[in-house]
Amino acid sequence: EGMHPARTLVAGRDGRLYGTTTGFNTAGTVFKLAFLPPAPTNLAAARGSAGEIALTWNAARSANTYNVYRGTASGTLDATPVLTGVTATNATVNGLTNGTNYFFAVAAVNEAGTGTRSAEASGMPVAPPANLTASYANGAITLSWTAAPGATSHVMFQSTTGTFAWAPVLNNVVVLAVLGVFVAVPGRITLDPVQLSDPKLLVLGIGTTL
Numbered sequence: 001e002g003m004h005p006a007r008t009l010v011a012g013r014d015g016r017l018y019g020t021t022t023g024f025n026t027a028g029t030v031f032k033l034a035f036l037p038p039a040p041t042n043l044a045a046a047r048g049s050a051g052e053i054a055l056t057w058n059a060a061r062s063a064n065t066y067n068v069y070r071g072t073a074s075g076t077l078d079a080t081p082v083l084t085g086v087t088a089t090n091a092t093v094n095g096l097t098n099g100t101n102y103f104f105a106v107a108a109v110n111e112a113g114t115g116t117r118s119a120e121a122s123g124m125p126v127a128p129p130a131n132l133t134a135s136y137a138n139g140a141i142t143l144s145w146t147a148a149p150g151a152t153s154h155v156m157f158q159s160t161t162g163t164f165a166w167a168p169v170l171n172n173v174v175v176l177a178v179l180g181v182f183v184a185v186p187g188r189i190t191l192d193p194v195q196l197s198d199p200k201l202l203v204l205g206i207g208t209t210l
Contacts, residue, residue: 037063037108037115040089045104045123052094053123055104059089060115063108068093071103074120081107098127099149126151 020029040057048054055068066086070093071077083091096102101124105117129145136142143156 034062034110034112036112037061037110039116040066040106040108040118043104043106043118043121045102045121047123047125048092048094049125050098050127051096051125052092053096053102053104053125054090054092055106055121056090057106057118060108062110063115064110065108066091067107067109067114069105069107069117072100074103074122077103077105077117077120084109096125098125099151100124129154 037060040060040063043055043057046054046056057066060066064087065084066089067081068083068086068091069077070082082093093102093104101122103120103122105120107117108115126148129148129151132143132145134141134143145154147154
């Protein structure tokens, strides 16, 4: 009705086409055309905390948000996305079963709809080993633990910066040292402080301050 589209469309940096209408009796109006976004690329799955897989991918041009799809077999991912409305190019899928291999794909979404899914990436969440114990014998420490489901190997860490309760040991050493010096210095050993010699009183005085 008195309007017709312009013959020239301009491609925007966001992957959409922009143009203006020209009017016979009114000013023109700017419009845009959106197409389904392309599939995200370079999807990668990394093991996160127990029961989690962290996903990253490259942005798809003209995408507003992303949907994440999950499955336990390649090529048969669930039709319903496990995550929707993701605005970043990364997401964490949780609530997974440790030791189970999962497959993932990501699709970009914009006002034109949901685009093609990305290539799949797979990952297996693994829980930390449980029931770690350590025993010492013949100059060696032996470790044992319950293997984590799905783990193919384990990595061990050691540290010498742990907090140890040395205070009771040092107190005992001080007591024994003071007692030895008290016996060795000249003077009669008695429970009556009036009859103690000056050297013994000095040792007791120093010992009570340590």
